[in-house]
Amino acid sequence: ADSTTLRIGHFLPVQSLTHSNLFVPLAEGLTAESGGRLEAKVYPGGSLGRNPAAQLQLVLDGVVDLAFLVQSYTPGQFPDNSLMELPLVMSGTREAALVHQRLFERGLLRGYDGVKVLGLGTTSAYGLHLNFPYASIDDLKGRKIRAATGIQSEIIEALGATPVGGIPVTQTAEALSRGVIDGTLLGWESMATFRVTPVTTHHVEIPLGFTPLMVAMNRAKYDALPDDLKAIVDSYSGEWIAERMSANYEIQGEKARKEAIDSGKNNVITLSDAERAQYRAALQPIIDKWVAGHPNGAALMQALDEEKARIEPAGRKG
Amino acid sequence: MDPLLVVGLGLAGMFLLIALHVPVGVAMGATGLVCFWLLDGDFNLAFSILKTETQGALSSLELAVIPLFLLMGGFATAAGMSTDLYRLAQSWLGHLRGGLALATIGACAGFGAVCGSSIATTATMTKVALPEMRARGYAARLAAGAIAGGGSLGMLIPPSILMVLYAILTEQSVLSMFAGAVVPGVLAVLLYMAAIAVHVRLFPAAAPRSERQPWRDRLQASARSWRVVALAFVVSAGIYGGAFTVSEAAAVGGALAFLFYLVGRGRSRASLLEVLGDTAGTTAMLFVVIIGASTMSYFVTISGAPGAIVDWIRDLGLPPLGVIAILAVMFVFLGSVFDTTAGMVITLPFVYPLILELGYDPIWWGLVMIVLIEVGMITPPIGLNVFVLHGMAPDLPLGEIFRGIVPFLIADILRLVLLILFPQLVLWLPGLLGLGSYY
Amino acid sequence: MTPPRNADSPAAGPPGLRLYTATVTAARLLSWLAVLVLLAASLAISLDVTLRYLFASPIHGLEDIVALIVTIAVAACFPAAFALRTNITVRMLGKALGPAAAMRLELFGQTVGFVFILLVAWQLVVHVGDMAGRVTFILGLPVQWAWQVAAGLAIIAAAVQAVVVFVHLTAAVTGRPLPAAAALHGE
Ligand code: NA
Ligand code: NA
Numbered sequence: 023a024d025s026t027t028l029r030i031g032h033f034l035p036v037q038s039l040t041h042s043n044l045f046v047p048l049a050e051g052l053t054a055e056s057g058g059r060l061e062a063k064v065y066p067g068g069s070l071g072r073n074p075a076a077q078l079q080l081v082l083d084g085v086v087d088l089a090f091l092v093q094s095y096t097p098g099q100f101p102d103n104s105l106m107e108l109p110l111v112m113s114g115t116r117e118a119a120l121v122h123q124r125l126f127e128r129g130l131l132r133g134y135d136g137v138k139v140l141g142l143g144t145t146s147a148y149g150l151h152l153n154f155p156y157a158s159i160d161d162l163k164g165r166k167i168r169a170a171t172g173i174q175s176e177i178i179e180a181l182g183a184t185p186v187g188g189i190p191v192t193q194t195a196e197a198l199s200r201g202v203i204d205g206t207l208l209g210w211e212s213m214a215t216f217r218v219t220p221v222t223t224h225h226v227e228i229p230l231g232f233t234p235l236m237v238a239m240n241r242a243k244y245d246a247l248p249d250d251l252k253a254i255v256d257s258y259s260g261e262w263i264a265e266r267m268s269a270n271y272e273i274q275g276e277k278a279r280k281e282a283i284d285s286g287k288n289n290v291i292t293l294s295d296a297e298r299a300q301y302r303a304a305l306q307p308i309i310d311k312w313v314a315g316h317p318n319g320a321a322l323m324q325a326l327d328e329e330k331a332r333i334e335p336a337g338r339k340g
Numbered sequence: 341m342d343p344l345l346v347v348g349l350g351l352a353g354m355f356l357l358i359a360l361h362v363p364v365g366v367a368m369g370a371t372g373l374v375c376f377w378l379l380d381g382d383f384n385l386a387f388s389i390l391k392t393e394t395q396g397a398l399s400s401l402e403l404a405v406i407p408l409f410l411l412m413g414g415f416a417t418a419a420g421m422s423t424d425l426y427r428l429a430q431s432w433l434g435h436l437r438g439g440l441a442l443a444t445i446g447a448c449a450g451f452g453a454v455c456g457s458s459i460a461t462t463a464t465m466t467k468v469a470l471p472e473m474r475a476r477g478y479a480a481r482l483a484a485g486a487i488a489g490g491g492s493l494g495m496l497i498p499p500s501i502l503m504v505l506y507a508i509l510t511e512q513s514v515l516s517m518f519a520g521a522v523v524p525g526v527l528a529v530l531l532y533m534a535a536i537a538v539h540v541r542l543f544p545a546a547a548p549r550s551e552r553q554p555w556r557d558r559l560q561a562s563a564r565s566w567r568v569v570a571l572a573f574v575v576s577a578g579i580y581g582g583a584f585t586v587s588e589a590a591a592v593g594g595a596l597a598f599l600f601y602l603v604g605r606g607r608s609r610a611s612l613l614e615v616l617g618d619t620a621g622t623t624a625m626l627f628v629v630i631i632g633a634s635t636m637s638y639f640v641t642i643s644g645a646p647g648a649i650v651d652w653i654r655d656l657g658l659p660p661l662g663v664i665a666i667l668a669v670m671f672v673f674l675g676s677v678f679d680t681t682a683g684m685v686i687t688l689p690f691v692y693p694l695i696l697e698l699g700y701d702p703i704w705w706g707l708v709m710i711v712l713i714e715v716g717m718i719t720p721p722i723g724l725n726v727f728v729l730h731g732m733a734p735d736l737p738l739g740e741i742f743r744g745i746v747p748f749l750i751a752d753i754l755r756l757v758l759l760i761l762f763p764q765l766v767l768w769l770p771g772l773l774g775l776g777s778y779y
Numbered sequence: 780m781t782p783p784r785n786a787d788s789p790a791a792g793p794p795g796l797r798l799y800t801a802t803v804t805a806a807r808l809l810s811w812l813a814v815l816v817l818l819a820a821s822l823a824i825s826l827d828v829t830l831r832y833l834f835a836s837p838i839h840g841l842e843d844i845v846a847l848i849v850t851i852a853v854a855a856c857f858p859a860a861f862a863l864r865t866n867i868t869v870r871m872l873g874k875a876l877g878p879a880a881a882m883r884l885e886l887f888g889q890t891v892g893f894v895f896i897l898l899v900a901w902q903l904v905v906h907v908g909d910m911a912g913r914v915t916f917i918l919g920l921p922v923q924w925a926w927q928v929a930a931g932l933a934i935i936a937a938a939v940q941a942v943v944v945f946v947h948l949t950a951a952v953t954g955r956p957l958p959a960a961a962a963l964h965g966e
Binding site: 364387730 | 807810811813814815817818820821822824825828832842845846849850852853854855856857859860861863865866867868869870871872873881884885887888889891892894895898899901902903905906926929
């Protein structure tokens with residue numbers, strides 16, 4: 023038996039597109055193209071480790087050979103990634119995913135040394151989802167909005183609302199329906215996954231940041247592969263993953279957004295240029311503060327702008 | 341090696357260790373580590389699972405609810421609230437045979453409405469209800485059965501940690517799960533009460549009858565139990581009225597019970613230290629079991645046994661009800677071996693698609709499965725609820741507790757049959773509230 | 780707090796009983812502190828919830844601090860649980876086979892328990908290394924120190940369990956059983 027087993031673990035549901043349209047094709051592709059010399063098997067739904075925050079450690083230790091990581095669950099580990107969480111810096115999922123991937127390839131992102139990074143991406147953009155009528159930015163004053171990270175906390179404060187921490191995304195719908203909080207920052211796909219849409223009424227579409235994501239492989243496992251198998255793994259890496267991941271989130275996000283609009287109970291609000299300018303005025307200090315306060319802030323922001331300008335239209339790959 | 345054989349050998353080893361006086365959580369953890377090592381071949385890897393699960397348990401905000409709810413139960417008891425509650429129960433129900441056992445079920449249901457875990461409910465009610473029933477001459481068997489059975493209401497009556505987890509893993513609505521659980525929860529309470537009524541009719545000596553209390557005493561007892569009502573009211577009104585989340589409710593309940601204790605007559609250094617010590621002991625005991633059980637789940641997953649079992653069931657070509665019957669037996673067994681969360685997480689990726697394939701409603705299946713796993717928690721050979729009870733009241737022999745479970749088990753089976761034959765019992769309320777399931 | 784009833788007559792208990800009793804006392808003291816800290820956290824959360832509900836101004840980042848406190852406090856409960864042998868254990872076989880066999884079975888069970896908690900302690904020490912540079916979600920406070928404390932507490936629990944194994948060994952060798960846990964509770 024000179025075949026190598028690859029355990030691919032993730033904590034997402036079997037029904038998610040990320041499972042069926044990223045991890046399953048990845049496993050099937052690796053197994054088929056290696057003629058069975060790689061035996062890749064997907065362990066979905068957290069059956070090999072259900073704690074989202076432990077996924078990095080599971081792949082570092084080798085309990086799973088490949089894992090799906092939400093980097094913001096391990097704050098401090100990827101100190102440069104808060105760049106992706108900044109508001110109004112990037113606008114689309116594909117743009118954010120490719121920028122993330124290419125900034126890494128340029129060697130600008132720290133904290134990735136322990137693992138073999140297969141590919142990077144992001145969730146879709148975080149918008150504002152509220153359970154009270156929204157007419158203008160002033161309506162946010164004094165409202166309680168869920169914050170999951172330090173930057174989200176700053177964003178909410180800058181908008182004149184009160185950040186409320188300590189509510190896991192899984193309890194967000196419950197907290198909203200009972201009025202513990204009045205709103206949350208979330209991407210559309212999470213609005214559907216965690217059933218937040220039915221308990222919110224007004225949705226302000228403005229990109230308040232992206233959560234960085236990664237598919238990582240155990241480094242020793244990768245290094246031990248013969249060159250031809252490494253090449254097969256490589257062909258399923260990098261932008262293959264970034265494109266597929268962002269396409270999945272775009273499909274899921276668009277579906278969730280359409281469901282909200284079709285429900286007739288949800289008001290999806292598109293802002294005018296003047297209104298966007300109000301958000302820009304309120305939030306620009308957060309971006310400036312990050313650039314000034316981050317050790318490599320200016321260089322990272324410049325690289326981000328360069329990569330943004332270089333993004334080709336979709337459909338090139340994947 | 342055949343995955344079923346591997347898992348079978350692993351489970352046999354675990355039972356052997358437990359029989360040889362190895363603590364249950366330790367036996368599970370040890371079995372998990374050794375079997376993972378044997379299957380995978382990497383020694384250090386097996387240990388790293390212990391690391392992941394230990395640190396995961398110690399940093400889990402969901403599990404942090406456990407000591408806080410224990411603290412609430414401890415201070416409520418030390419403040420004399422349990423005595424109040426049982427005086428109340430005695431005054432209204434005591435003249436019925438089995439009145440305090442009936443009240444225990446009611447109290448478990450009430451506590452279940454603020455607590456998301458059946459183990460925490462069992463632990464708290466053991467402290468609150470067991471001394472009262474025994475002091476009033478109830479047979480140990482009936483008292484223990486009512487607590488272990490009633491404790492399962494902690495997970496069956498919303499809020500429930502397990503329902504939240506199921507909803508997330510299957511992309512269903514948590515609110516639909518909670519709404520769907522209401523009718524089965526009420527059904528559980530009624531059937532448990534019926535079980536007690538039948539039991540005490542057959543065995544009148546199990547529950548001594550007391551005199552019917554005059555109305556004056558009843559009203560006095562009711563007035564005296566205002567603290568319990570206030571505590572329950574603040575906690576549930578807080579959750580449902582939007583003041584705080586379920587996790588925060590545990591903290592608020594603990595703090596409030598502490599304040600009641602502080603201004604009440606039960607206050608003393610000895611009783612304070614007892615509450616602190618009991619909370620610590622029970623917390624560590626539960627965490628050892630959780631760490632052990634979740635360590636074990638890895639080896640079951642990589643053995644491939646859950647997938648093999650589902651493939652086998654699918655290949656039998658049975659009608660849908662036949663498949664559900666086989667799954668039912670499987671889940672009762674699972675619930676008896678694993679902690680509920682681990683049992684569900686391991687099997688869901690394989691079982692869930694099968695359920696959808698058969699055309700069943702995912703909310704319905706989620707609740708049936710949770711009932712099944714909870715039944716496993718009170719049946720031999722391993723029933724965690726029963727062990728918690730036995731751990732806190734070691735003078736109650738395990739065999740006696742398991743015998744006491746029998747009437748409640750019959751009620752459970754009856755309820756399961758009803759839920760399986762009449763899915764409307766689950767689906768009616770979510771439908772009424774406009775909450776559906778998603779396919 | 781009171782010493783076991785038979786502490787003054789060593790012939791009644793196994794050698795090492797005094798060491799064991801002292802261990803129990805120390806571990807219980809630690810667990811009381813741990814739960815007091817949890818109680819303080821409950822009070823802080825209640826205050827936070829009240830401020831949020833009434834004035835929409837919660838305590839900023841409290842959940843970060845609570846998360847660290849809970850980790851340490853739960854770990855500090857372990858030594859007492861091991862010292863008092865409150866872990867869920869099925870002792871049917873020992874009852875069936877008689878006191879001498881029960882003492883040997885108990886020695887075996889407690890020894891496996893020692894190996895387990897030793898492994899847990901070792902893995903938590905490894906975990907401390909994993910946590911280098913990690914911070915909390917909202918406030919960005921360092922978290923490694925909390926895991927150092929938790930690992931230290933697990934080491935203490937392992938040391939406590941070593942004493943438990945030792946006293947079970949002397950009990951099995953001399954045939955003098957340990958007093959019941961209730962006696963050590965001082966109840
Ligand atoms: Na409950
Ligand atoms: Na069982």
